[in-house]
Every structure is written in C-alpha cells, then in structure tokens.
Amino acid sequence: MIKAGYNRIIGLGICITLIFIFTGCGEFIGNKTVIKLAHGLDTSHPVHEAMLFMAERAKKKSNGSLEIDIYPNQQLGTEREALELLQIGSLGMTKVSTGVLENFVPSLKVFGLPFLFRDREHRFKVLESELGEKFLNDGLGKRLKGLTFYDAGSRSFYGKKPMDSPEDLEGLKLRVMESNTAMNMVQMLGGSPTPIAWGELYTALQQGIVDGAENNLPSFYLSRHYEVCKYYMVDEHTSPPDELLISTLVWNKLSEKEKEWLKEAAMESSEHEKKLWREAELEALEEIQKAGVKVTYLDKEDFREMVQPMYEEFSKDPEMKKIIDAIQAIK
Known part of the structure; x- marks a missing residue:
C-alpha cells in the first residue's frame, strides 16, 4: 500500500511537470502564439541577452501576437534534455552548442575540429553562407530546425x-x-x-x-x-557556434507570417549578439x-x-x- 501510494505521488508529480511543459511550448491563445524557449546559460550571458532581443523584435514585428517566453539556467533541463523535449514537441525552442547538437545532427561534428576556421571573419563567412544555411537545416529529419547561429567565441x-x-x-x-x-x-x-x-x-x-x-x-x-x-x-x-533551434512540430503550426517574423527576429538578434560578444570578451x-x-x-x-x-x-x-x-x- 505504501509503495503504491508512493508510486501514485511520483506519477502525479511527473504528470504535473508534463502539463507545465506542454502548456505554452507552442500554445495558441486566441490571436496570440506563445513559444517557450529554454537554455542553460546565466541571465548575464551575451547569448541570453541576444535571445531577449529576439523576443522583443518578434513581439514588435507581430504587434504582440507572437511571444517567446525564455527559461534560462537549465530550468527545464540540460542542453541534451532540451533537444529531446524539442523532438517530441514538449518545448518550443532552445539554444545549444553545436558540440552537443552533433549527437543529434552528425554533420555538425565538423565544428569540433580544432583550428577549422582561419579567423573570426572566416567563421562568420561560413556561418552566414549557403553552407551555413544547410547546417541549420541538417536537423530537420530529427525534428530540429535551426534558425540562426550565435557567436560563442573560441x-x-x-x-x-x-x-x-x-x-x-x-x-x-x-x-x-x-x-x-x-x-x-x-x-x-x-x-x-x-x-x-x-x-x-x-x-x-x-x-x-x-x-x-x-x-x-x-x-x-x-x-x-x-x-x-x-x-x-x-x-x-x-x-563551435551556438545554434538557436525550434521544434519542427511547433514550427509547422506557425502561419507563414509568424515564420517570417520569427526568422527575421532571430537573424537580427544574431547580428546584435556579435557586438555583445566582443564586449563580453574584453x-x-x-x-x-x-x-x-x-x-x-x-x-x-x-x-x-x-x-x-x-x-x-x-x-x-x-x-x-x-x-x-x-x-x-x-x-
């Protein structure tokens, strides 16, 4: 009896957690879409600041109809756990290092090669090229769509x-x-x-x-x-750069206009983050x-x-x- 009661309590806790995660990962409330974004960085980190900037831009572009709620500091799990939540649609977006993402998208292991880039300028040229866009889409078969890369330095x-x-x-x-x-x-x-x-x-x-x-x-x-x-x-x-991703299960539910707003906001935040990163390094x-x-x-x-x-x-x-x-x- 005690064991059965304990199991029910554990089961209830899991259910409550799942309800919390599922509500809001790509929730549609009236004329508003709310997407949850979780990551493992501190709130003072330049990449977190860039994602806040993205959320602001998406909200402004959509006149408030597209919102992104951000959960930092591994509140919803590690980078690997966040990716797994994206794959089942229990989380809308995340930011992870391509070093972790290579376990899901094998082509990205190339970023782990030492001295792959000649310098910082070369790195940006690669990430912002057609090849970079291909890298962002290489995870589609795993329900992971890349929106942009963030500079994570060396x-x-x-x-x-x-x-x-x-x-x-x-x-x-x-x-x-x-x-x-x-x-x-x-x-x-x-x-x-x-x-x-x-x-x-x-x-x-x-x-x-x-x-x-x-x-x-x-x-x-x-x-x-x-x-x-x-x-x-x-x-x-x-x-290895950081990559901003969205679950394809959430992406495919967005309207074409919402996809456009989100992609534009992500790209603008990537440019903004370059400046933040240089300042943070110094x-x-x-x-x-x-x-x-x-x-x-x-x-x-x-x-x-x-x-x-x-x-x-x-x-x-x-x-x-x-x-x-x-x-x-x-x-």
Missing part, C-alpha cells in the same frame, strides 16, 4: 595548475561537452576527457572531480570558474586578470601538429571531407 583550456604549454595538459582530468569530437581532441592532447553538465561544473572543479575544463572567456568569467581555476591558457583550439579578460588569473598565450602551431590526426580520420568519410573542403574554400 574555446581555450583552464585549470587549477599552471598551463604554459600543450604538455601541461598531460594526465589532467578535463571537463568537456558531451561531444565525441571534443573527447577525442582532449585524449589526443594527453588529457582525460570527462563530460559533465555545465551547471554541475563549478562544484566538480571545487571537489577535484576534474582538474580543469575548456570554454570561451565570457563563460569562464560569468560561471565564476575563475574563483577555482587560476590559470587560463589561450590556445583557441575550437570555435570585460571577461580584464576581470579575470583582476581576480588573479594568469593568462598565457601560446603558439598555436604546437597544438595544430598534435591534433592533425583528427583531420586525417575525418577525411576518411567522403561526406565529411567534402564539408571540410567546402569550409576551407570559403574566402
């Missing part, structure tokens, strides 16, 4: 021990995203890759579960990881140095040589080689 390593060269990564337990490409890269550099949810990483660093991690400057600063890790090694090994660099973090700039050629086998492995797949060649051909 990722570098940081930790609790001095980091002055690639050799300093040897034997370190390093947190990575849930990405096979990222895990392979860390292994190639001599480290021990450890996938941990972003929201759990601060505690994992504190408790010594991992020795360090890799991420961009604003994320390192805004997560306050600099309180635990006093060494940041600027190698800028990868630049602020983060200044603030972590004030907090006593030692920032080291490395010769990237040392890293390039160590990860070259990843390109050789990727090139064994004809389709992946074609994608890499197309990216490198963009001038």
Whole structure:
C-alpha cells in the first residue's frame, strides 16, 4: 500500500511537470502564439541577452501576437534534455552548442575540429553562407530546425595548475561537452576527457572531480570558474557556434507570417549578439586578470601538429571531407 501510494505521488508529480511543459511550448491563445524557449546559460550571458532581443523584435514585428517566453539556467533541463523535449514537441525552442547538437545532427561534428576556421571573419563567412544555411537545416529529419547561429567565441583550456604549454595538459582530468569530437581532441592532447553538465561544473572543479575544463572567456568569467581555476591558457583550439533551434512540430503550426517574423527576429538578434560578444570578451579578460588569473598565450602551431590526426580520420568519410573542403574554400 505504501509503495503504491508512493508510486501514485511520483506519477502525479511527473504528470504535473508534463502539463507545465506542454502548456505554452507552442500554445495558441486566441490571436496570440506563445513559444517557450529554454537554455542553460546565466541571465548575464551575451547569448541570453541576444535571445531577449529576439523576443522583443518578434513581439514588435507581430504587434504582440507572437511571444517567446525564455527559461534560462537549465530550468527545464540540460542542453541534451532540451533537444529531446524539442523532438517530441514538449518545448518550443532552445539554444545549444553545436558540440552537443552533433549527437543529434552528425554533420555538425565538423565544428569540433580544432583550428577549422582561419579567423573570426572566416567563421562568420561560413556561418552566414549557403553552407551555413544547410547546417541549420541538417536537423530537420530529427525534428530540429535551426534558425540562426550565435557567436560563442573560441574555446581555450583552464585549470587549477599552471598551463604554459600543450604538455601541461598531460594526465589532467578535463571537463568537456558531451561531444565525441571534443573527447577525442582532449585524449589526443594527453588529457582525460570527462563530460559533465555545465551547471554541475563549478562544484566538480571545487571537489577535484576534474582538474580543469575548456570554454570561451565570457563563460569562464560569468560561471565564476575563475574563483577555482587560476590559470587560463589561450590556445583557441575550437570555435563551435551556438545554434538557436525550434521544434519542427511547433514550427509547422506557425502561419507563414509568424515564420517570417520569427526568422527575421532571430537573424537580427544574431547580428546584435556579435557586438555583445566582443564586449563580453574584453570585460571577461580584464576581470579575470583582476581576480588573479594568469593568462598565457601560446603558439598555436604546437597544438595544430598534435591534433592533425583528427583531420586525417575525418577525411576518411567522403561526406565529411567534402564539408571540410567546402569550409576551407570559403574566402
């Protein structure tokens, strides 16, 4: 009896949660459409600010008939969980790193290749090209439609021990995203890759579960990881963008006009985010140095040589080689 009562309570809790999620993911109230957008970032993050900007633009374009409710800080789950909710239509939109998205859309694992882009300008040219639009649509078969990319800068390593060269990564337990490409890269550099949810990483660093991690400057600063890790090694090994997605189950219910408003608002927010990101990078660099973090700039050629086998492995797949060649051909 006790067990049966307990199970009923658990079942009721699950039902209440599902009702909360389902109502509003793409809800149509009279002449108003409300879409829920969930993500894992802090509210002070430039990408969160860009999504707020998008919501404002969509509301203005639609004269208030299209609203986007945003739930930050993993309120509705991790990045992977948010993607799974999109696939069943229980959540309308999300923002995830392409590093996580590669588990659902294999072509995006190309963004995990170290030193794929020549520089920041080249990265934007790729993302804003016809090839970039193809990447946004590659998830349609998985009920995931990309609306735009957000700049997520370049990722570098940081930790609790001095980091002055690639050799300093040897034997370190390093947190990575849930990405096979990222895990392979860390292994190639001599480290021990450890996938941990972003929201759990601060505690994992504190408790010594991992020795360090890799991420961009604003994320390192805004997560306050600099309180635990006093060494940041600027190698800028990868630049996987963030991607804003909508469930096709929700997208297909929108009118053509709503689709137009939403796509325009997303693209405008992407342009707005570029400026926010640059400002956030400069602020983060200044603030972590004030907090006593030692920032080291490395010769990237040392890293390039160590990860070259990843390109050789990727090139064994004809389709992946074609994608890499197309990216490198963009001038």
